[in-house]
Amino acid sequence: MSQSILKQARRIVIKVGSSLVTNQGQGLDHDALACWAAQISYLKEMGKEIILVSSGAIAEGMQRLGWKKRPTALYELQAAAAIGQMGLAQAYAACFDRYQLLTAQVLLTHDDLSNRRRYLNARSTLTTLLKLNIIPIINENDTVAIDEIRFGDNDTLAALVTNLTEADALVILTDQPGLFTSDPRKNSDAKLIQKANAGDSDIVAMAGGAGSEIGRGGMQSKVLAAKRAARSGAHTLIASGRETNVLVRLAQGEAIGTLLLATLPVLIARKQWLADHLQIRGTITIDSGAMKALATEGKSLLPIGVVEVRGDFERGEAVACLDQEGNEIARGLINYSARETQKIMRRPSHEIQSILGYVDESELIHRNNLVLL
Numbered sequence: 001m002s003q004s005i006l007k008q009a010r011r012i013v014i015k016v017g018s019s020l021v022t023n024q025g026q027g028l029d030h031d032a033l034a035c036w037a038a039q040i041s042y043l044k045e046m047g048k049e050i051i052l053v054s055s056g057a058i059a060e061g062m063q064r065l066g067w068k069k070r071p072t073a074l075y076e077l078q079a080a081a082a083i084g085q086m087g088l089a090q091a092y093a094a095c096f097d098r099y100q101l102l103t104a105q106v107l108l109t110h111d112d113l114s115n116r117r118r119y120l121n122a123r124s125t126l127t128t129l130l131k132l133n134i135i136p137i138i139n140e141n142d143t144v145a146i147d148e149i150r151f152g153d154n155d156t157l158a159a160l161v162t163n164l165t166e167a168d169a170l171v172i173l174t175d176q177p178g179l180f181t182s183d184p185r186k187n188s189d190a191k192l193i194q195k196a197n198a199g200d201s202d203i204v205a206m207a208g209g210a211g212s213e214i215g216r217g218g219m220q221s222k223v224l225a226a227k228r229a230a231r232s233g234a235h236t237l238i239a240s241g242r243e244t245n246v247l248v249r250l251a252q253g254e255a256i257g258t259l260l261l262a263t264l265p266v267l268i269a270r271k272q273w274l275a276d277h278l279q280i281r282g283t284i285t286i287d288s289g290a291m292k293a294l295a296t297e298g299k300s301l302l303p304i305g306v307v308e309v310r311g312d313f314e315r316g317e318a319v320a321c322l323d324q325e326g327n328e329i330a331r332g333l334i335n336y337s338a339r340e341t342q343k344i345m346r347r348p349s350h351e352i353q354s355i356l357g358y359v360d361e362s363e364l365i366h367r368n369n370l371v372l373l
């Protein structure tokens with residue numbers, strides 16, 4: 001079963017770390033980028049949806065500026081990232097163009113994923129890109145990120161994107177063959193862990209910080225990323241990005257690197273994770289048809305089934321869904337504000353455009369964003 005995880009996964013987040021992308025800190029390793037693009041195009045042909053999280057902006061910026069040493073001042077790192085991100089995006093666009101694949105640049109901060117409204121916006125942008133067969137290439141938005149809103153390492157960012165897009169698997173490519181019993185740079189007896197549960201406390205203890213000047217989080221942030229990814233049901237694979245054809249071989253079912261398994265069943269994990277995030281901002285009362293659609297048919301909530309709206313919520317906030325006797329039957333993240341919901345309730349979704357002048361989503365609450373009580 002464990003070998004087939006990537007084979008079965010439909011939506012995969014792939015993270016390539018600084019130490020790989022940047023050729024020992026000497027600007028971008030264009031050959032490596034070309035190799036991953038070739039492998040990803042193969043995965044796309046297998047019918048998989050791929051989101052790439054790539055580091056490398058700061059190293060490429062330093063190369064363009066002729067800086068030999070990584071600066072320590074945040075504003076200099078930010079300037080280098082702004083310069084380097086241009087090169088990173090261009091390099092990927094050129095590599096994927098060989099396979100007639102379009103790429104999109106998505107830069108995110110912590111704030112974007114902790115704010116409900118922006119969270120939903122990021123989610124719908126990414127899912128739309130995937131529907132359009134585009135490869136989103138994500139990095140931290142270093143230009144605006146200050147200490148409190150930085151991810152700091154892209155492993156954390158990749159895990160949050162895995163949660164956000166409800167991906168089936170997270171693949172972290174790095175400069176080591178996987179997670180070892182201790183840092184192999186410091187201990188030649190260290191052994192590769194082939195499989196563990198993502199939540200195991202033992203593996204956190206084995207993982208150390210970055211062993212090089214270039215990487216940020218080290219194995220510690222990768223193991224924590226696996227734990228985070230598991231919260232929405234995704235398994236994590238940590239492997240070497242230098243291993244020949246690593247992504248293709250993994251997708252064909254070969255066991256390479258370290259597999260960190262999510263132990264809860266996907267649906268339960270996703271709903272629990274969603275429930276953790278909910279802080280109720282209002283209520284909506286739904287009719288018996290909508291009740292049936294939600295409770296017995298597993299469908300999304302449409303505006304036509306809503307009979308009353310209370311509270312002052314914004315798009316992306318959590319609301320409670322009540323039956324007509326006032327019993328709470330579900331909670332979910334709503335796609336329209338209270339004011340908008342007042343206007344579109346009891347109306348079919350195809351009328352949303354003419355009522356509001358725009359359509360964010362045809363569902364009021366998507367079933368993936370809904371927890372039945």
Ligand SMILES: Nc1ncnc2c1ncn2[C@@H]1O[C@H](COP(=O)(O)OP(=O)(O)O)[C@@H](O)[C@H]1O
Binds near residue numbers: 173175184216217218
């Ligand atoms: N238990 C461990 N197993 C493997 N690598 C480890 C371990 N503990 C620390 N490391 C270090 O983590 C490094 C990878 O992390 P990092 O440099 O941040 O890579 P990336 O840039 O790919 O995110 C390795 O080069 C290694 O020195």
Ligand SMILES: N[C@@H](CCC(=O)OP(=O)(O)O)C(=O)O
Binds near residue numbers: 056214217
């Ligand atoms: N956003 C930064 C990368 C952050 C970082 O170093 O992450 P990591 O690859 O996890 O060590 C950049 O593009 O340079």
